[in-house]
Amino acid sequence: MFDINTIEIIKKIIKDYPTRLLDVLNSIGERQQISKDWLVENLNNYKHSFRNKIKKDNVSIVLLCSWYGLLAYKLIEKFKIKKIDRIYCVDFDPLSKRISQKLFRKVDNENLKNGLLTQVRHLERDIKEVDEKVLESEIIINTSCEHLNQQTIYDIIDRTQRGTLIVLQSNNYHKIPEHINTVNNLNEFVSQYQSRLINIDMFEKDFLEYKRFMIIGIKR
């Protein structure tokens, strides 16, 4: 009836990080799972060629504002276009790494056993301070555009290499205090990036109180 592993993880979080329990549960809740699955599914269907798609065997992926890393593990499980060498999870929360390791330790061990050797590397820093080397990764994903100043997002994209595959999500959930950069609709979201990206695929998902928007494109 109840998944024993999940219960054990929740017990550990309550014991070590009780003030984060609700935040952790929010980070892996149903809507988060749906949004992340939706992202990976559409990424797998993206037809255009991006940097090193053909040349190189493996890719690196950067997840900006990665929270506790759910998307990293969705990608390891379901991403089909290329093998992933490394996923960088960038978040300025000092507890992201430790909580993520508690949440996904068993998954990490099972992946190792099954030969899924993708390394998840947590970087505790502001996304404005991400190293150039990290931004050389082939795929950059930010599912939290609504939380960021627009200029910050532009600056990150401008620092990536030509041909980098960029995935962005935002929403029109205006009433949440931390949503400082929502958009009203998908067209508005796309228009913010047309000068920086080409071959843009666009998507919209209805969550009743709000809509989530996603674009996948290539850095010009």
Place this chain on the structure above:
Amino acid sequence: MVDVYCVKWGKKYNRDFVEKLKDSIEKHLTVNHNFKCFTDEVEKDYDIPITNPELRGVWHKLSLFQFKGQCLFFDLDIKINDNIDFLASEFDKFTVIDSTPWKKEKLRTLLINNDTLVNSSIMRWSDNTKILEKFLKKRDLYLRLYSGIDRFIFNEDIKYKYFKGDQISSWQEGNENNTIVLYNGKYV
């Protein structure tokens, strides 16, 4: 000179609340002071415009920490019944209200809910710029973790002390005749 601040943001409280607070302060604070309203709708001479438009509601209270000097802050949903000169001293230490008296029954969820024993309906400070800097540096994280500034102050290792004495109470305690009565949570 004491700077007395309040915050009026959005439509939750109308101008009457500000005027009523201003009149109460004039009547019950005999120390020299300037009344200022930090607001997104500047109308009166005493209004000053908000400086962090990306913030919502109560979070603008933290923006007040850009101001230094002898600073006092009052929420709009309070009632002052008597002299409040006792508030106008010891500005050097950041001072807030102890909400333990009306929160006793709810403490069992303190940790898991990121709950708080701080109430910021009245605040006193002289230099809190470091608190504002800390908040702005990781604003998104704090907004996600805490549903108000009381929780931020209580859970983020910020140094504060509580106002002494028993002249401040909440309407939730059943005493509405104290020197200052907070109507916290009444106007939702």
